[in-house]
Amino acid sequence: MTASSPLWPAPFHHFRLNSDRPEALVDFYTRGLGMTARERGDGLWLLSGAGRRFLVGRGARETVSYAAYALDDPARLDDLQRHLEGQGIGIEPNPSPLFGNAAFAIRDPDGLPLVFGVPADDPVAAGGLPGRLQHIVFATTDPERIRRFYADRLGYAVSDKVFDDGALSACFFRSDEEHHSYAAFRADAARFDHVAFETTGWMDIRDWADHFGALRVPLWWGPGRHGPGNNLFFMVRDPDGNRVEISAELERMPRSMPHREWPHEEHTLNLWGRAWMRS
Ligand SMILES: [Fe+2]
The missing domain is CATH 3.10.180.10 (2,3-Dihydroxybiphenyl 1,2-Dioxygenase, domain 1)
Known part of the structure; x- marks a missing residue:
């Protein structure tokens, strides 16, 4: 940082x-x-x-x-x-x-x-369940290069690092006290990975899942709990296949708090079970 x-x-x-x-x-x-x-x-x-x-x-x-x-x-x-x-x-x-x-x-x-x-205007309608736009994630072929740029040059704080055989495979960055506002996962190409909306708690996760169920939009991954961020989550996909995450209980970390390190395994990405592994 x-x-x-x-x-x-x-x-x-x-x-x-x-x-x-x-x-x-x-x-x-x-x-x-x-x-x-x-x-x-x-x-x-x-x-x-x-x-x-x-x-x-x-x-x-x-x-x-x-x-x-x-x-x-x-x-x-x-x-x-x-x-x-x-x-x-x-x-x-x-x-x-x-x-x-x-x-x-x-x-x-x-x-x-x-x-x-600085936002010029902030058009926020009242509609829908609670879920504020909170983070965006991208896949990259070189997470270490991404880390050097976001942390060393821009000033994002690193919250968690995931290592695969000694090489950085995922990195979570925060630009305020929420665990990550940006993250990068190693994959075979650079691409958009997912966007996340933060709710007020577990019961919102239930209500969102019921809502998507009524629309016949199946849950694509989860519900589960991520290791890095410790947040409850599930994901659905939009008509193009873009992944949308509904999250709750995302961890907060002061700016000076040191990052933690995790192994590249399913349990890291979902403490409750199976995980989407990008690499
Ligand atoms: Fe996420």
């Missing part, structure tokens, strides 16, 4: 998910996540619900255009930009309509644009 980075706190705020049939995703997230959709034109929809908002755009299926993290203060945003420039990181214009002028983007080693900004 770079203690001097002005990043902290910067919770995950929104992202843009693409599809060659965005109407199918808009329909799924409207019904499945209880979100209100507003078409913005040029093939872009803003979806908002209780504590959650993101964009669905026309583009290649199962791709994410950017992940956006919110800072609460324009002065700290300026400090962060200077800190990143000092790290030799190129600054790009903000691609997100949700952050206005007080925002900029950078690219991580896998080419993912990360946007940092």
